[in-house]
Amino acid sequence: MSLTVAYSALITGILVWLVLVTRFRTKSWEPLGVTAEIDGQRFPPQRVGLWVFLAVVTSLFGLFIAAFFMRMGHDVVAPDWKPFPEPMILWINTAALIIGSVAMQWARSSVAKGDAVSTRRALIVAGVMTLAFLVGQVLAWRLMIMSGYFQPYNPAVAFFYLLTLLHALHVIGGMVVWVRMLLRMRAVNAAPPATEAVDVRRRFRLSVELCTVYWHYLLFVWLVVFALLLTHSIDSEFVFDRLC
């Protein structure tokens, strides 16, 4: 069965590949009249860099999640894999992160309008909510230890800590950029109000945009990780009953 799936995936891949290569039909050795304009420079490199970086992070989390499933076992769950109830605080943390992400989006549209005050306000809300998320995660880890579920040799627990910690580290990386951006904004604050709109747009539009993308991405990763942890926790049936 899995072999059939693998082979059909391979054949699909080869077909997609054949379609793709037709895009490389340029005959490089023929003259193109005057210099051909190149199409790669429409985006700022920071944006391209961020998207490439997100691909790397996707690979990282994807592999951890693959390891999660493989360690858990395919048909029968590994005997030492002992599910535990997820700390309820994770729901509150999730809400905080969602609000943070929404606030980032608010900052993004404010900066596009050139509204410096509202941009700053939105950024602060986003940062504070994200900080709240991080504090909440620390509380969740402490709750786990206090409730006696912290047993590193139980892979379910080990993966819980590993995945949440890895995600938190990425969030902290985002917060570092956030702090730097706020500091830069404060430095610009002295600018005369007449030029402020143009200034905030010119100087911060890209930074805010990249932060927003990163925030949304980390929210997405968190939702995937959270769903993964919930569906394999001891009270997952209970949760599903409540959701449906």
Add this chain to the structure above:
Amino acid sequence: MAYVAIADRDHEHELHDPHSWIRKYVWSQDHKVIAIQYAVVATAIGLVALVMSVLMRLQLGFPDTFKLIAPEHYYQFITMHGMIMVIYLLTALFLGGFGNYLIPLMLGSRDMVFPYMNMLSFWFYLLAVLILVAGMFVPGGPTGAGWTLYPPQAILPGTPGVTWGILCMLASLAVFIIAFTMGGLNYVTTVLQARCRGMTFMRMPLSVWGIFTASILGLLAFPALFVSAIMMALDSTIGTSFFLPAVNSMGENLKYSGGSPLLFQHLFWFFGHPEVYIVALPAFGIVSDLLSTHARRNIFGYRMMVWAILAIGVLSFVVWAHHMYISGMNPYFGFFFATTTLIIAVPTAIKVYNWVLTIWKGDVHLTVPMLFAIGFIFTFVNGGLTGLFLGNVTVDVPLSGTYFVVAHFHMVMGVSPIMVVFGAIYHWYPKITGRMFDETLGKVHFWATFLGTYAIYLPMHYLGILGVPRRYYAYGDSISFIPESVHLANEWITISAVIVAAIQLVFLYNLIWSYFRGAKADPNPWRATTLEWQTPDTPPKHGNWGKDLPVVYRWAYDYSVPGAKEDFIPQNVPPSSDTPAGHDHGHGAKT
């Protein structure tokens, strides 16, 4: 930071020209300086690995003679030799070294798009190397788990370096991966964003294509090694059981339970196989440029070469388990992975044919870089053919534990990329240093290395077919099926290896001596078309291009164009009656 982002904004770069010596040569953000820093560190640590291989060979060729090589040392040498050569030498040299040097120069940009991150990448790499070296001096010495670091033995008592050595190795790998990610982001984004005017994707030299694709592979594959390193470090320190099954070690039951060693192998090889191509693809690209330049012919089938590089890149992610045929995984998987392995041979074979057809009836100049490039075709074909054997499950099962595998991977991903490294260093040496190297010493270096390679690895194939197991410290009398001739062959291999290793000193001597005493190099000694040879200064200064960036009018392979005055037309020369476009090539001059 953004001054090189859009390659045309040259007026800004004056502001960033570093003036102090430290900023220029130590904390440098110049891609050329970073490239040389990478290359020097990689070579230095590579020499350590070379010495280790000599020590291993001395033990194998003349057992009981060198008492200082204890069994645990032998395993530590194996581990460190493999890890250093694959990751800290070849990956770092091809991407950190050649990638850094060539991408901006070949694409006509001033620098990488994120120069500061590029600098950090080097310093993290140096840190990774230092942690690795520190691991050799901690109590218990470096890990002796083999370069694949398979659990459970990698972190169980009895394996050398189980306390500190393995942790240093894992930490070093994690830091290396962070360094590589910073570098790789730069290489990929620079290729996507900082090409000069006229440099379309399909006009890029194949070196850049190879390095670009390898960087993407690295960015996506190294996380697998990162994941396995983190999880193994946790298994070893705080007692998680990701990889460790229930084991009884030294008579006591450990607290581990249910972990999956197979999971580690999957993660490791999901990185490990693309890693082969992370090393091979830059070599493929660079060798294409060397062959074309020194045979004065356009590369045969440029588009096919680009497709082949990309196809190999994609396929390299679906062949990993061919390293695990004997691991106990589901045998049906072996069937699938054998198929994909044979499929990947197709684009690879296309490349080999195209290389041969490029030099076929060309105006071949047997310069030192060309000798190494041709040498590469030989060693690569040899290694590739034995790869077809090992890619098949039924053949691999009996050969997997023998010297046949050692011979195979050394030919295909040890010697072959190193041949290209040597060729490339000789090729770009005049541009990097502004001096010519000594041609005679270079030829001595080539012939000794090339013939020495065969003296070392050809007999190993026979040893493998005889069933001589690899990874053994010594072959005592208890292994009765090993005939006397095997010991003789081992002596021969060892003597050859010592000679080849010693000859590398000639190479180093040549590089260092020529740097100070070599004849002044012409800006374009090989009469090459690619942009790095058209810089206003040799060696290129900070910012590479003086005031104006180059504009590209043609592909990188306009050699021997009929009707042209010279037998090469640089990429930045506009079409004219003296410099026609290369499409007439092969059809006779059009009047």
